[in-house]
Amino acid sequence: MQKRQMVSIVNSTNAPENCGPIVASFPALVPSSSTTFNCYRHLEDHEPRATGFLSEKSILLGKNNGVNFISVNRDAAANSAGSFSEYLVAIHDRNIDKVVIRAAPLYILSREVNRLRQAPFGNGTATRRIQARNVLGQAFGSKRSRAAIQAAERNRVDVSAMNDIAQHLQDDININTRTLPDINESDAQDQSRPGPPPNLDAEEPAQVYSVSSIVPDSELRACPSRELLAAATENDRDRILPYSRSSWITQHLNFAIQQGKKSRQKLKLLFYISCMFGFRQATMSRGSEKVQERMSRIPPVIQEGLWARYSEASRLSQRNRVTSEMDVRLLAHMFVLILFVDDFAANIGMIASDLHLPVARVMKIFRAIGCKLETPNLTDRNRLGLPRDTPLDRRAFLRIPLDFPKPARGRVQRP
Known part of the structure; x- marks a missing residue:
């Protein structure tokens, strides 16, 4: 029998100001092997800053004959906004049989085509007129028109800009689509649905969605069900909840408290739904101070999970933002949890x-x-304990078989 060899794990002993490993992300494009990268950082009085390589502002620059890649250290920008993420790189040193771990900064690189930098614009062309009109609109237009111009700029596709990298994209597409299933084997509509993936073979509503696909176990354990049960008054419970101005949460919290320890799972879900309410309200605020203040009652591990799943990196600001698509995704996942608490008949x-x-x-x-x-x-009234004769509004029932909306022809409308 071969003897197992033990490997020690140690932290890096290099000084924090020394350059070390980095983590780089290349959205939509992978650089060629000929690309060379260099990392630059600001020197004050010709000496590195005392804050260290990880937290100080630095620039990663990659060059080849066709495309340049550039990014600023996102950890330095996120430091002031209160980031909960940290990336670590482990390197196995075979000479001493040790795995050395060191923190590494994150760079999300953007690309710049060299040929486009030197391409002049023709006088009187339609492109020049559109650019001039957008400049005027940004300077003197209304808030709505400026938002429309920014949206058009983000969605604009310049085909000529892809000439130099078309072959790189084609190679990546060919590699990444080899293992994709045929369209007859997968339901393309599942990818466009805002909620979690459903179990289409479910035999009862409780089997359609899984709570663990929405709330990781680590975040569910951070929900204080015992504290909610021990709270003497409704005001005490409100001080525990991240968001206490929801009539629906208050009503179901009172029902769950009456059931005692049997309702701990519901109490955890109600607290997590309150976190989602609070996260949505906080991200509508302007300014990082207001966001942090309104999210102060949300446990850090839940904050990190909500930012990771329901926000996107912004090119216009240092912190992530919740776009309209992400807001719909947040609401859809919240509504699934509401269905679990509301016995799959939600009060719309x-x-x-x-x-x-x-x-x-x-x-x-x-x-x-x-x-x-x-x-x-x-039957629904008897199951839910609703009055038999009182007129009721429509409710959202999760029934078997599932009833998803049919895809609209032509222009797609989002929820």
């Missing part, structure tokens, strides 16, 4: 009121996760 009107959203939009998102919008029948 109360939820829309708490979120300050039109009822039509809330109904549209419930449809997108497979719900049917119906008035409770006699």
